[in-house]
Amino acid sequence: MRVWAVANQKGGVGKTTTSIALAGLLADAGQRVLVVDLDPHGSMTSYFGLNPDALEHSCFDLFLHKGSVPDGLPGQLLQPTSHDAISLLASSTALATLERQSPGQSGLGLVIAKTLAQLWQDFDYALIDSPPLLGVLMVNALAASQQLVLPCQTEHLAVNGLERMVNTLAMINRSRKQALPFSIVPTLFDRRTQASLSTLKVLRDRWPQNVWEGYIPVDTRLRDASRAGRTPSQFDPKSRGVAAYRALLKHLLGQQLTSQVA
Known part of the structure; x- marks a missing residue:
């Protein structure tokens, strides 16, 4: 299994869309993909038609055992999605309470790494949608991952x-x-606005070694795919957004090969 985390300490930058778009393209290519929603807002969970306020079982269950993960629990928590090759570890709003609980408990930072260890042979890729907050959940995402995507x-x-x-x-x-x-991924790019153009230049000037050479454009078809609960490549494989994510995936797979060689 290869584990990628998608993270940023600011919301609204396209983390969930990026996670699901990449997962969809990997699944289209025949990979078995696990997506993990660690954001208490549950955007990824909602995307696939589940209610993070009403789920009886979720990722939260993984954090209830003093840092250990009972054998078999991760498999019991898997949810199906609109894509046959993608499974979901869903979020719950209860995850927001972990920050209050974590100071008194050791070992909570490795819960997701231990969870993925149990599922290692069942999936080819795991993509973790991280919350926009530095805390125990983001620490879990970063500790478990081998590659980081920063939209x-x-x-x-x-x-x-x-x-x-x-x-x-x-x-x-x-x-x-x-x-x-890590790879920085410029998102929601609109070439008609000076803000997008100037910000893209700032990103490339400040982090030249880490900024992906492309960008994800503003594309209403990505929003339409979310409304339909389908991955972008399922919904409209020829859209501009999917073409951009396809190029991003190629870049990330190349970076993965480079890191393996190193």
């Missing part, structure tokens, strides 16, 4: 959130045996 909306305020995220990553990397490779 950044091409508008000026989003750059500040990205700056915080890169600083957080530097802090996390100091406690890892190996630095976590």
Whole structure:
């Protein structure tokens, strides 16, 4: 299994869309894909037609055992999605309470890594949709992942959130045996606006080694796919957004090969 986390310390930058679009393209190519919703807002869970306020069982169950994960529990929590090759570990709004519980409990930062270890042979890829907050859930996502995708909306305020995220990553990397490779993905790009053009230039100037050379354009078909509860490539495989995500996936797979060789 390869594990990718999709994260940023700012909301509304396209994390969930990016996670699901990449998962859909991997699944279309015959890969078995697990998507993990660690955001208490449950956008990914809602995308696939489930209500994070009403689920009896969710990712929250994984954090109720003092840092251990009972054998078989992850498999019991898997939910089907609109794509036969994608399974979901759904979110619950109860995840928001973990920040209050975590100071008194050790080991909570590795719960998702332990969960994925139990599912290692069942999936080829796992994509984790992380919350826009530095806390126990984001730490879990980063600790479990081998590759990080950082979507950044091409508008000026989003750059500040990205700056915080890169600083957080530097802090996390100091406690890892190996630095976590990351790709910054410009999202919601509109070439008609000066804000998008200037922000894209800022991203490329400030992080030239890490910014993906392409961008994800504003595309209403991505929103339409979300409304239909289907992956973007299921909904409209020829849309501009899907073409961009297809190029991004090619980049990430190339980066994955590079990191494996290294």
